Amino acid sequence: MSNEFYNLNAQEVSAQYLSKxxxxxxxxxxxxLPATLNKTSVRILDVGGGSGRDAKYFAEQLQNIxxxxxxxxxxxxxxxVFAIEPAAELAKWGEQTTKGLGVTWLQDTxxxxxxxxxxxxxxxxxxxxxxxxxxxxxxxxRAFRKLTNILKPGGQLVISLRHGHTxxxxxxxxxxxxxxxxxxxxxxxxxxxxxxxxxxxxDQLGRGHVSWQTVxxxxxxxxxxxxxxxxxxxxxxGKSATHKLALMRVLLRIADGHxxxxxxxxxxxxxxxxxxxxxxxxxxxxxxxxDLIDLHGLFQTPAKSANMGFMKEDGWHKLxxxxxxxxxxxxxxxxxxxxxLHKTLSAALRNIKNMPCKYITFPNSSTPVFEVESxxxxxxxxxxxxxxxxxxxxxxxxxxxxxxxxxxxxxxxxPVLVSEWVKTMASYKGNEKYSHPEAQYQLYKALDxxxxxxxxxxxxxRVETLKASQKVECIWSAKAIKQKFDIDHSMxxxxxxxxxxxxxxxxxxxxxNEKRDRLPTEHKLKxxxxxxxxxxxxxxxxxxxxxxxxxxxxxxxxxxxxxSNNTSIDDLFEALMMQRGRLKEMQQLREW
Numbered sequence: 091m092s093n094e095f096y097n098l099n100a101q102e103v104s105a106q107y108l109s110k111x112x113x114x115x116x117x118x119x120x121x122x123l124p125a126t127l128n129k130t131s132v133r134i135l136d137v138g139g140g141s142g143r144d145a146k147y148f149a150e151q152l153q154n155i156x157x158x159x160x161x162x163x164x165x166x167x168x169x170x171v172f173a174i175e176p177a178a179e180l181a182k183w184g185e186q187t188t189k190g191l192g193v194t195w196l197q198d199t200x201x202x203x204x205x206x207x208x209x210x211x212x213x214x215x216x217x218x219x220x221x222x223x224x225x226x227x228x229x230x231x232r233a234f235r236k237l238t239n240i241l242k243p244g245g246q247l248v249i250s251l252r253h254g255h256t257x258x259x260x261x262x263x264x265x266x267x268x269x270x271x272x273x274x275x276x277x278x279x280x281x282x283x284x285x286x287x288x289x290x291x292x293d294q295l296g297r298g299h300v301s302w303q304t305v306x307x308x309x310x311x312x313x314x315x316x317x318x319x320x321x322x323x324x325x326x327x328g329k330s331a332t333h334k335l336a337l338m339r340v341l342l343r344i345a346d347g348h349x350x351x352x353x354x355x356x357x358x359x360x361x362x363x364x365x366x367x368x369x370x371x372x373x374x375x376x377x378x379x380x381d382l383i384d385l386h387g388l389f390q391t392p393a394k395s396a397n398m399g400f401m402k403e404d405g406w407h408k409l410x411x412x413x414x415x416x417x418x419x420x421x422x423x424x425x426x427x428x429x430x431l432h433k434t435l436s437a438a439l440r441n442i443k444n445m446p447c448k449y450i451t452f453p454n455s456s457t458p459v460f461e462v463e464s465x466x467x468x469x470x471x472x473x474x475x476x477x478x479x480x481x482x483x484x485x486x487x488x489x490x491x492x493x494x495x496x497x498x499x500x501x502x503x504x505p506v507l508v509s510e511w512v513k514t515m516a517s518y519k520g521n522e523k524y525s526h527p528e529a530q531y532q533l534y535k536a537l538d539x540x541x542x543x544x545x546x547x548x549x550x551x552r553v554e555t556l557k558a559s560q561k562v563e564c565i566w567s568a569k570a571i572k573q574k575f576d577i578d579h580s581m582x583x584x585x586x587x588x589x590x591x592x593x594x595x596x597x598x599x600x601x602x603n604e605k606r607d608r609l610p611t612e613h614k615l616k617x618x619x620x621x622x623x624x625x626x627x628x629x630x631x632x633x634x635x636x637x638x639x640x641x642x643x644x645x646x647x648x649x650x651x652x653x654s655n656n657t658s659i660d661d662l663f664e665a666l667m668m669q670r671g672r673l674k675e676m677q678q679l680r681e682w
């Protein structure tokens with residue numbers, strides 16, 4: 091898209107766009123809009139938002155719906171509107187048009203959509219109004235793939251096609267020919283179906299050489315093509331060891347709990363890919379195997395020995411005094427333990443690369459689905475587990491469609507993986523005492539991922555320390571914390587297991603009992619902002635600087651849209667708001 095033209099002519103172009111109403115421009119498909127606008131927590135993306143006309147309409151409609159539902163009472167917002175405009179000067183006009191309406195503007199562009207995909211959210215409606223003709227034909231397959239990757243199951247992709255360009259427009263505004271057939275072909279390749287294809291319509295601005303057509307595409311409710319692949323690996327694929335299940339669960343856990351772990355996204359001949367720190371994959375690999383092997387003595391292969399390829403004498407076997415919960419973001423290893431963990435992570439990564447990554451391939455192909463570009467890391471006597479450190483081991487790559495499936499549907503996929511892992515372990519001779527189904531509950535228990543007591547106790551002690559010298563408030567009610575209080579997971583642990591410092595907050599016991607495992611509403615979370623940020627500062631970022639590195643290491647890898655160098659609690663809170671919306675969308679949690 092020619093940003094230069096739109097930046098130089100921003101005022102003129104904006105006035106031209108605003109001269110026609112949303113209803114006039116989009117009359118051919120506007121009848122499909124109410125069903126989307128009335129969805130709970132609807133999310134809309136306007137790609138090429140320009141002057142802000144369409145984003146403004148969406149936001150005003152959502153406000154009207156919210157107002158009619160509230161009947162004068164304060165209520166939760168019914169949805170969010172995001173707008174993308176790559177031309178910075180034109181975006182300024184769009185932001186002015188939508189001022190006060192809560193529209194989130196992003197600097198982004200197709201085909202990469204880099205800043206939008208960083209948010210790790212998906213949309214009920216994506217509109218490309220007068221945009222597709224600016225996408226070069228060579229970029230359209232990737233652009234379409236990126237759009238479908240952020241479209242919710244059941245969501246709609248609306249693309250208006252401009253037919254007719256002058257030579258001057260082709261040259262100065264980078265316009266290309268378009269066709270509905272091209273869109274329909276792309277849709278069929280990505281699992282979308284055509285909901286509406288309009289006839290050619292005259293240009294609303296009276297340009298005789300221009301006509302318009304709209305194509306509305308929809309994502310089926312049964313998800314993406316990643317599910318058959320995941321199901322095949324989990325249930326049907328051969329398993330000479332638990333390696334494949336282990337890798338799938340590791341990636342699911344990272345996608346579900348560490349949205350900030352994505353280093354970048356890349357295009358490839360087989361589709362876009364997500365790049366993760368290889369050290370993080372190795373760390374989680376060790377985390378899940380640690381107690382299974384050292385604590386419970388469970389065999390992970392049919393072999394007579396319980397030892398696996400990554401269990402080395404100078405690494406794994408020097409850490410038998412450690413437990414799985416030690417292998418978590420924000421922890422510091424020193425001395426011999428640090429050296430042993432360095433070697434353990436390196437051995438684990440070699441095992442991952444040579445075993446599951448080698449043998450998990452695309453259907454009817456020998457091409458690996460997962461790729462590892464590993465680096466040699468020298469063992470040192472200090473190892474702090476954060477994103478920057480774990481990048482030293484190299485990079486791990488997986489298909490974006492698989493990442494998104496794990497990200498959005500972890501709560502449904504993980505039970506399948508765990509169930510198959512239990513069945514696989516129970517089939518090994520070394521675990522024969524668990525072969526009877528009645529004994530297998532112990533295998534399920536051994537596969538528990540996190541143990542919340544340690545971190546909750548630590549935070550409780552921090553509250554007691556602060557109470558001795560200052561007032562500590564309940565995050566939700568502003569009541570002073572007295573003798574009896576609870577430590578609450580702001581994002582409910584039962585639905586999203588996270589024990590990070592930023593997620594654990596002091597709460598009045600009565601208030602916490604009312605909240606239970608419900609998700610705070612958007613309104614309630616916003617109302618708590620000042621108290622929550624004050625708690626973060628007083629507890630972790632003021633006098634006790636020893637906590638600061640860990641605090642941000644945990645937050646920056648867990649929450650969407652943050653980078654590894656973030657030290658802003660304002661950005662952290664915005665990311666927390668985004669995560670609240672993701673959990674609401676993905677798990678349909680009860681709100682409080």
